[in-house]
Amino acid sequence: MTEELINFLRICLDEEAAIADDCTGPDWQVDPGDGVNALHIARHDPTRVLAEIEAKRRTLIRCQEELMAGMPRLTHFIQQTLREMALPYATHPKFPVALAS
Secondary structure, three states, X not given: OHHHHHHHHHHHHHHHHHHHHHXXXXXXXXXXXXXXXXXXXXXXXXXXXXXXXXXXXXXXXXHHHHHHHOOHHHHHHHHXXXXXXXXXXXXXXXXXXXXXX
8 A cells, every 4th residue: 555655646746746847937927916815826836836846755755765674663654644645635536545534
């Protein structure tokens, strides 16, 4: 299940990165006319999103490295961390069925 979850998270991060990559460039901006939504929109600047994705990818790498090291004490923590990282993608069509319950 852990490997399936890591692969699923990679798929989701790749999808998000592709969308953010398409939005980067000098034309991307927040419309002040968006009012109270402007701050929320600004926090999803494609450059920031790409930085977040890179941080999550590094977390996945660290989780895999620790799992391969076989330290039982960390295994539960890592598995829980991966499950929590997957929660925002619960509506994704490839969301692992075992996590849905």
